[in-house]
Amino acid sequence: MARLSEEQTMLRDAAADWVRECALVTEFRRLREIDDGTGYSTELYAAMAQMGWTGILVPERHGGSEFGCLGMGLVLEQLGRQLVASPLLDSAVAVVSALVLGGSESQQQRWLPRIASGEAAATLAVDEGTRHAPHAIATTAARTAQGWRLDGTKRPVSHAMAADLLVVAARMVAQDGTSAGTGLFLVDAAADGLHRTRLHEIEPRGAAIVEFDGVTLAPDDVLEGGDELLERVLDRARACAAMEMLGAAQQAFETTLEYLKVRTQFGQIIGAFQALQHRAAALYGELELTRSAVEAALQALDADAGDAPAKVSLAKALAGETFRNVVAEMIQLHGGIGMTEEHDAGLYFKRARTADANYGDAAFHRERYGALHGY
């Protein structure tokens, strides 16, 4: 763990306590049973907002605490441990970052206080096909005399079913038909021409196909910053996502380790077998590497360091690989019981695949890291 300030330590401990008391993985199971398509419990999300977590990246004048990406990461790590489901990452990290980094004063005034209070939930709509491809967006925002006309289809958009606001990445087309780069647009979920179709995924995250069929937007519904803004927003989401994944991977590892210490076969605690010990030791090493990379990425973002993009891709790639590696081992080392719906291993296994794909999988971020370093 990085050396934390007193306030950061308090924030992390508060999150850990709350998760232990109110949001164990049993709550996640309950959510799966309710299955209402929203992907989260409004009561638990209200409690998170009450504790100020929805405002960690929001400026103080808009009702937040400006605690930085590392602060947000510390909370998400604890939530990740018990697979707590919430739109925190999409709403309070991705959309808040979009508004903070690219929003006008009036855009911020309109949305940030509501998101910080938990009254509104928002999400970022970028992906369209089988891959995360923020540089190949097909959705268009055509400039019209009155404003913009939005056409296209986004999928998957997580936490879209219950979102009040969508921040949509679209290719801007000027009135003369020329391309003007990527823009991020603020789209009210209730807008005419916006259709949401629920996606039943392995992980309940309120995901949807969102169609924009000639949605009309005002001239000032676009954020300032274009492609560069999209990258900066995505990097904040990616690094925070990596920390949440690390928390989940850490818990999956610890659960497995506990099992190795109690399960007996051949008259031995199976954790005494060297073949299993060395696999556990290898996983431990991977978790340590990942923690270093994730913490360094969050710190680089908070410091606005020039090499933050590469550090973020390093963190997200390692988090994706390590998380998937740990959960595969979690099932294998538990044996048959790990394959059952009753056991938690499967929940972590499904989360790992989903979280890896979210905001760019390990392969995407390897390629990005390589390109940024001249390979």
Add this chain to the structure above:
Amino acid sequence: MNDVVISQDQAFAAEVAHWLAENFPPSLAHKNPYPYINDAEVAAADPDYGVWLERIIAKGWGAPTWAVEYGGAGLTPAQDKILAREMAKIGAFNPNRSYGQMMLGPTLLEYANDEQKARFLPPIARGQVRWCQGFSEPGAGSDLASLQTRCVDDGDAWLVNGQKIWTSNAHQADWCFCLVRTDTSRKQGGISFLLIDMRSPGIEVRPIVLISGTRHFCEVFLTDVRVPKENLIGEINRGWEIAKRLLQYERDSLAGNRAELPGLAEVAKTYLGVDERGRIADPVLRQRLIGHAMRAEAYGQTFRRVQDESRGGGLSTAVSVLKNLGASVSQERAELVLDIVGNHGLGWAGDGFSEDEIEATRAWLHSRAYSIYGGSQEIQNNIIAKRVLGLPDMAGR
């Protein structure tokens, strides 16, 4: 941390930077320090190295945290970190790092009596004595505690008989810190920690030639070697505890060996060419190089994080983790360099190969040792499983 401490640290950092600017020979900047440190002949051949060693020793920074009476400068762990950071900034290194300074010295500070400290520490701090490590034996590698070099009480001295192996630089060493068996009825409980003068009659050293051509690992034969009674550290038959401590210092020093090296993108482009988008032309090797660069960066981040968490004081349980990760990253790099240079990586000597190519090939051959020496990868994994993860052993403990 309060403001007073911060300003004192800043003042010390400025003092260090100033001193380094005046005293560190620029010709040594960013050089790999290990050839100098490991080989007395290489060190003797570079006058600038000699100057640097002399100056840093006079300053007491050859062993910065040791007390002044032992030849150090009495720096606090925090100051030691500042010194290391300032040196890293300009590519400087401590030329007095040695087995004595990194491993034996810290161990003596913990376990030796006052006379032994006064006698053995100052020459280490001043770079006057070269030490070697007499631990492994032909029958005691990973299972080190099964060592059999016999040490018996011969009245006014100890009498030592046996054989050591993999003793790095024994052929250049003045002294040896040695594990010897003083009781044959118990395994760990029959080992003692003894300091032996390499000029004693009855010692024969034979270098071992490795696959890389280096010959700094040696066999040491001890035949009726007489060692003064006062050279035993700690109590008789209590040497295993001291040895384990020293091995922790060794792992610590090995984990820290791997300074951050430049990326391989440029050398790969030189040898392999680029595609139409300016990327390394071989897509498979390119992916492997990217993967390696990522692990290398994450390893560097981990190394710094562990240092930060330990606040420069004491050894962390992460040492075994770092040793394995560092070894695998370095081996991966050595393999990739050979993959890049292809047929030019098959040279041993002579015309047709550049100096860098020959050096890369030797480094690749040597790299297999990283996961063996200082406790093999498998032994480190055993230690991680037991001490870090709390997994039981076969007896159920």
